[in-house]
Amino acid sequence: MTSRTPSESYTVVTDLVLPSETNPVGNMFGGELLARMDRAASIAARRHCRRIVTTVSVNHVAFSKMIPLGSVVTIEAKVSRAFKSSMEVVMDIWIEDRESGMRNKSNEGIYTFVAVDESGQPVPVPLITPESDLEKERFKAALRRRQLSLVIAGKMKPAEATELIALFK
Numbered sequence: 001m002t003s004r005t006p007s008e009s010y011t012v013v014t015d016l017v018l019p020s021e022t023n024p025v026g027n028m029f030g031g032e033l034l035a036r037m038d039r040a041a042s043i044a045a046r047r048h049c050r051r052i053v054t055t056v057s058v059n060h061v062a063f064s065k066m067i068p069l070g071s072v073v074t075i076e077a078k079v080s081r082a083f084k085s086s087m088e089v090v091m092d093i094w095i096e097d098r099e100s101g102m103r104n105k106s107n108e109g110i111y112t113f114v115a116v117d118e119s120g121q122p123v124p125v126p127l128i129t130p131e132s133d134l135e136k137e138r139f140k141a142a143l144r145r146r147q148l149s150l151v152i153a154g155k156m157k158p159a160e161a162t163e164l165i166a167l168f169k
């Protein structure tokens, strides 16, 4: 079966924050960032499997820093792990300083997508082979996150979440 690397799904989306995308105190509206992340992550998932993909879960989003009006926001997305029909995508979000041009990490997020056929039924995706240390770390942790997400969604019994349970032992 085909195997791809996380780099093959690497996706970068850069855009400005406009007035209509902010809250009353002039910072980026959270839902706007979630939508941009969904677009970036879906492109990464599509690049990995080269099929139609659909979001099945927003596993984690940390809004750790405010993103002011006028910011240049960059979302970097990569598939971290592929399962049977599902793929976890990890995103790092950066804001660019206008004067220095330096990038500061503002947020991160993890979404899961499923590859589907024309009738919306799940289809198998290629395997993934992580290369860098960070990719290997994210690949390993993805199994725990999948189990947590499935337990929360009521699709896995807690007792079956062996990787998750091992964390607490």
Ligand SMILES: CC(C)(COP(=O)(O)OP(=O)(O)OC[C@H]1O[C@@H](n2cnc3c(N)ncnc32)[C@H](O)[C@@H]1OP(=O)(O)O)[C@@H](O)C(=O)NCCC(=O)NCCS
Pocket (backbone or CB within 6 Å): 054, 055, 056, 057, 083, 084, 085, 086, 087, 112, 114, 116, 120, 121, 122, 146, 149, 150, 153, 155
């Ligand atoms: C995604 C969808 C096709 C999955 O169909 P399904 O019948 O639930 O299929 P399954 O239960 O076999 O799940 C398919 C895969 O998703 C995974 N999955 C399902 N729910 C999940 C969750 N909450 N978190 C992580 N993975 C999940 C399953 O583990 C399975 O992965 P695997 O094949 O790699 O083992 C179906 O739920 C759907 O169409 N949902 C709506 C998607 C959508 O419209 N998204 C846009 C939001 S508006």
